[in-house]
Amino acid sequence: MDYNIRTMKVIFAQGNPGLQYKDSRHNIGFAIADELAKNWRAEFQKKPKFFADVADVTIEGQKVLIVKPTTFYNDTGQSARLITDYYKLDPKKDFLAIYDDLALPFGTIRTRLKGSNAGNNGVKSLNAHLGDEYARIRIGIFNEEKTHIPTVNYVLGLFDSLERNTLGAVVELAGKFCVDFVQGQFTPTKVSVIQKTTD
Numbered sequence: 001m002d003y004n005i006r007t008m009k010v011i012f013a014q015g016n017p018g019l020q021y022k023d024s025r026h027n028i029g030f031a032i033a034d035e036l037a038k039n040w041r042a043e044f045q046k047k048p049k050f051f052a053d054v055a056d057v058t059i060e061g062q063k064v065l066i067v068k069p070t071t072f073y074n075d076t077g078q079s080a081r082l083i084t085d086y087y088k089l090d091p092k093k094d095f096l097a098i099y100d101d102l103a104l105p106f107g108t109i110r111t112r113l114k115g116s117n118a119g120n121n122g123v124k125s126l127n128a129h130l131g132d133e134y135a136r137i138r139i140g141i142f143n144e145e146k147t148h149i150p151t152v153n154y155v156l157g158l159f160d161s162l163e164r165n166t167l168g169a170v171v172e173l174a175g176k177f178c179v180d181f182v183q184g185q186f187t188p189t190k191v192s193v194i195q196k197t198t199d
Contacts, residue, residue, distance in 0.1 A: 008063045008087055009182050011036065012080055014099035014122045016156075017070045025141040026073060026155040029098040031167075032139075032174045033066050039175065042066060050086070051079040059182050077125030084130065091134040096181045097126055098174065100155065104140025106163050107170060107194035111177055111186065112136050135186055137177050139170060169193040 013029035021027050033055075037044060042055035044066075055066040069079035084091055099122055104110060114133040117124035126134070143163070146154045159167055170193055180186045 007061065008065065008089060008094060010065045010067060010080075010083060010087075010089060010095045011178050011181070012067045012069070012076075012083075012095060012097050012126075014073060014076055014097065015068060016073050017068075021156065023158055024156050025100055025159060028100045028139045028141065028170070030068050032098050032137075032171050032178070033068050035171050036175055036178055037066050040064075040066075044068065046070075050082045052083070054083075059179075062182050064182055074121040075125055076122050077127070077129035080126055081129035091130040095130065096135040096137065096178065096186070097123070098137045098178075099123060099139065100141045101138040102142050102146065102151070102155070104138060105142050105192075106140050106159075107166055108140035108190065108192045109170065109173055109177070110138040110140075110188075110190045112138065112188050113186075135181055137174055139174060166193060 011033065013033035015021065015027035015030035037055040040057045040059065042057040044053040044055045047054045051069055051071050053068045053070060057064050065083070067079065067083060069076040071079055080095070084095060089095060099120065101110070101120065103118055113135055115136065116132060117127055141155070145160070173191065173193055177186065
């Protein structure tokens with residue numbers, strides 16, 4: 001497929017492949033990617049050379065790749081680097097990562113243009129391969145249950161019933177931030193879909 005590399009954006013979702021991880025907290029990025037593809041009528045295709053499933057779509061003349069890496073979460077930087085190198089993209093301008101964040105309470109979304117890994121091994125992998133200057137949507141997954149169980153069990157666990165009632169609003173708002181990114185209107189912000197506040 002022939003792409004105009006000067007007008008391409010990559011929306012890169014963090015998550016683990018496999019049905020056993022499908023609805024886990026760690027895979028909220030994949031859930032957002034799936035919803036974007038559904039809304040934009042794009043279908044994922046396996047791209048082994050990128051270690052990813054990729055859906056491509058054109059939005060208002062802008063070519064967009066929605067990417068779900070098929071590496072496991074902690075090695076997603078490999079996929080990101082292959083894609084950005086192949087299409088000669090600048091991560092600072094053309095790359096958006098979506099991932100879960102234990103530092104933020106559930107229902108909170110924070111957008112940033114760069115940042116450290118903050119203990120997130122998937123982001124550590126991305127930063128190692130791309131540097132730390134790329135847009136990101138951080139999806140809060142913390143609740144009080146986290147204080148009682150190991151981190152691995154928590155992030156690989158399912159959202160509880162109360163969270164599932166709000167999950168649709170989280171996915172919808174994250175999708176709007178993805179549209180902002182495609183349209184060149186992405187800015188740092190912090191929003192809670194539960195408290196309806198911004199700062």
